[in-house]
Amino acid sequence: MLSIANTTSGAGGACPVSAVTRLLGSRWTMQLIHHLRQPRRYSELQALVGEVNPATFTQRLRFLEQQELIMRHEDPEHARHVEYALTPKGRELLPILDALAAWAQKWLLV
Amino acid sequence: MLSIANTTSGAGGACPVSAVTRLLGSRWTMQLIHHLRQPRRYSELQALVGEVNPATFTQRLRFLEQQELIMRHEDPEHARHVEYALTPKGRELLPILDALAAWAQKWLLV
DNA sequence: CCGTATCCACCATGATACTG
DNA sequence: CAGTATCATGGTGGATACGG
Numbered sequence: 567m568l569s570i571a572n573t574t575s576g577a578g579g580a581c582p583v584s585a586v587t588r589l590l591g592s593r594w595t596m597q598l599i600h601h602l603r604q605p606r607r608y609s610e611l612q613a614l615v616g617e618v619n620p621a622t623f624t625q626r627l628r629f630l631e632q633q634e635l636i637m638r639h640e641d642p643e644h645a646r647h648v649e650y651a652l653t654p655k656g657r658e659l660l661p662i663l664d665a666l667a668a669w670a671q672k673w674l675l676v
Numbered sequence: 677m678l679s680i681a682n683t684t685s686g687a688g689g690a691c692p693v694s695a696v697t698r699l700l701g702s703r704w705t706m707q708l709i710h711h712l713r714q715p716r717r718y719s720e721l722q723a724l725v726g727e728v729n730p731a732t733f734t735q736r737l738r739f740l741e742q743q744e745l746i747m748r749h750e751d752p753e754h755a756r757h758v759e760y761a762l763t764p765k766g767r768e769l770l771p772i773l774d775a776l777a778a779w780a781q782k783w784l785l786v
Numbered sequence: 787c788c789g790t791a792t793c794c795a796c797c798a799t800g801a802t803a804c805t806g
Numbered sequence: 807c808a809g810t811a812t813c814a815t816g817g818t819g820g821a822t823a824c825g826g
Contacts, residue, residue, distance in 0.1 A: 582776070584707060587703065587706050597691070597694055600693050607788090618819095620790085645826095647787080648788065667696070670692030673765050673768070674695050717807085728800090729799070750808095
């Protein structure tokens with residue numbers, strides 16, 4: 567039994583729910599993880615996510631890398647070929663994203 | 677099989693993942709829903725969530741009400757007694773919040 | 787191809803005080 | 807008790823241009 571109530575009660579303690587919000591709440595973050603279901607190159611991701619400004623985009627990638635949700639792999643022989651992929655930590659978020667998407671399709675779309 | 681890929685590919689179409697971010701990404705939102713697992717009064721919620729400024733707090737409640745994730749119930753006989761509760765739409769988010777909390781406990785906490 | 791460097795606007799959030 | 811009214815602020819994300 568998960569004692570979620572315990573971890574979130576009291577005032578202002580570090581609660582997992584708010585931690586997750588800080589981690590995933592910023593714009594583009596969830597989309598990025600979702601599209602990294604399979605490894606992708608920078609430009610691929612950019613195209614999939616849509617019109618994002620490159621500064622924000624890179625910042626998001628760096629942050630996710632720092633949090634060890636994604637890994638950056640640069641091919642040493644073709645230096646301009648960079649791929650991003652999910653770590654195990656990041657991959658375990660996918661079923662949850664699926665559940666959120668299912669919820670959205672049930673309640674948000676016609 | 678959920679065709680999530682379809683709904684998010686292409687550029688900038690309304691994708692469920694980003695819709696959910698807009699809905700739940702703001703501060704306090706997830707905590708609020710989480711604590712409304714059982715019906716709560718305004719001041720109860722305030723105490724549970726922690727130090728929130730009342731303007732933001734009310735704004736969030738109004739937004740969630742407008743999105744039909746929560747319901748506001750004011751007792752007509754004791755006008756200063758207000759309770760908030762989840763709608764079915766909001767309630768179906770709880771298992772997902774649980775999953776997120778479980779993920780956080782596995783990967784975020786020591 | 788994969789970014790970095792600036793600069794800027796806006797809006798989300800907060801602080802504080804007050805009220806039906 | 808359950809909010810509303812103001813005002814301030816900071817940091818998030820965007821536009822644009824440039825670089826290894």
